[in-house]
Amino acid sequence: MRYYIANDLNIFDFDQRFEIAESSLAPFYYDVANKIKLYNLDTFSFFPHIPDNCVDLIFADPPYFLSSGGITCRSGKRVCVNKGKWDKSRSIESVHNFNKKWLIEIKRILKANGTIWVCGTFHNIFSVGFALQELDFKILNNIVWEKQDPPPNLTQKYFTHASEHLIWASKTKHSKHTFNYDMLKTISNGKPMKSVWRDIWEMPSADKSEKLFGKHPTQKPEEVVKRAIIASSNINDLVFDPFCGSGTTGVVCKKLNRKFVGIDNEIAYLNIAQKRLKATINDVKYTSF
Numbered sequence: 001m002r003y004y005i006a007n008d009l010n011i012f013d014f015d016q017r018f019e020i021a022e023s024s025l026a027p028f029y030y031d032v033a034n035k036i037k038l039y040n041l042d043t044f045s046f047f048p049h050i051p052d053n054c055v056d057l058i059f060a061d062p063p064y065f066l067s068s069g070g071i072t073c074r075s076g077k078r079v080c081v082n083k084g085k086w087d088k089s090r091s092i093e094s095v096h097n098f099n100k101k102w103l104i105e106i107k108r109i110l111k112a113n114g115t116i117w118v119c120g121t122f123h124n125i126f127s128v129g130f131a132l133q134e135l136d137f138k139i140l141n142n143i144v145w146e147k148q149d150p151p152p153n154l155t156q157k158y159f160t161h162a163s164e165h166l167i168w169a170s171k172t173k174h175s176k177h178t179f180n181y182d183m184l185k186t187i188s189n190g191k192p193m194k195s196v197w198r199d200i201w202e203m204p205s206a207d208k209s210e211k212l213f214g215k216h217p218t219q220k221p222e223e224v225v226k227r228a229i230i231a232s233s234n235i236n237d238l239v240f241d242p243f244c245g246s247g248t249t250g251v252v253c254k255k256l257n258r259k260f261v262g263i264d265n266e267i268a269y270l271n272i273a274q275k276r277l278k279a280t281i282n283d284v285k286y287t288s289f
């Protein structure tokens with residue numbers, strides 16, 4: 001049996017083949033040729049194995065902690081809003097402690113010019129924004145994703161929730177972050193360029209064609225992730241997703257030729273992610289771009 005010490009093991013070194021005796025750290029899925037890895041772990045137990053300053057881009061869609069037992073509308077039916085135990089609503093302090101804990105690790109592992117995207121709604125995004133500022137990241141944009149197809153608000157007590165936020169931040173105020181202005185021009189698909197340049201992205205939720213291998217309760221549409229990754233990274237960059245769910249970030253990375261490492265502690269979601277990645281690798285035409 002071979003043992004390792006954390007500093008010997010560069011989990012992100014895709015060019016180095018190594019055997020890991022410790023089964024808890026063996027990848028759940030590893031595509032050597034395409035440089036894609038998934039790990040079935042608690043993200044906090046994975047961080048200690050990641051060296052400092054090694055990741056180009058983080059795309060994080062953490063728990064929003066909005067599962068409070070409320071009601072929403074899906075396909076015309078009243079259903080419970082709950083997403084899973086991992087998303088159960090918590091006290092403000094507990095949400096903030098969680099966000100600060102993982103963002104401290106992100107700050108350490110990002111390269112000097114690296115950036116991070118974090119998704120959220122009002123349930124978590126104010127805490128995320130505050131934690132980023134406490135940790136001396138530089139907030140570059142606060143994107144509003146305007147959903148084209150939001151569920152109606154059945155309570156008739158609030159406006160319909162039709163948006164999510166994505167905060168984009170660089171490691172420090174001195175970072176020379178990537179912004180692929182010219183590449184973005186190529187993704188307008190004939191729409192007016194102002195719809196690409198603005199910090200309001202009007203896009204639908206994940207399409208059925210992105211859910212062929214099972215449903216994740218909070219699956220992001222590829223289109224949202226694609227715009228973020230094109231804007232802020234380059235071919236062969238290493239993208240890390242600490243809460244990867246059904247693997248949307250990995251699928252987009254494969255299509256855009258970025259290296260990818262994703263973590264999730266729910267094996268059912270990683271099974272979906274693995275199937276989506278294999279389908280993408282075998283036939284990149286199975287979804288929309």
Ligand SMILES: C[S@@+](CC[C@H](N)C(=O)[O-])C[C@H]1O[C@@H](n2cnc3c(N)ncnc32)[C@H](O)[C@@H]1O
Binds near residue numbers: 220248
């Ligand atoms: C908002 S969802 C991400 C959805 C993903 N972006 C997608 O498109 O499928 C958050 C994910 O974080 C995972 N998660 C929550 N807490 C975690 C933890 N401590 N470690 C690893 N994964 C965690 C959940 O299982 C869930 O799949």
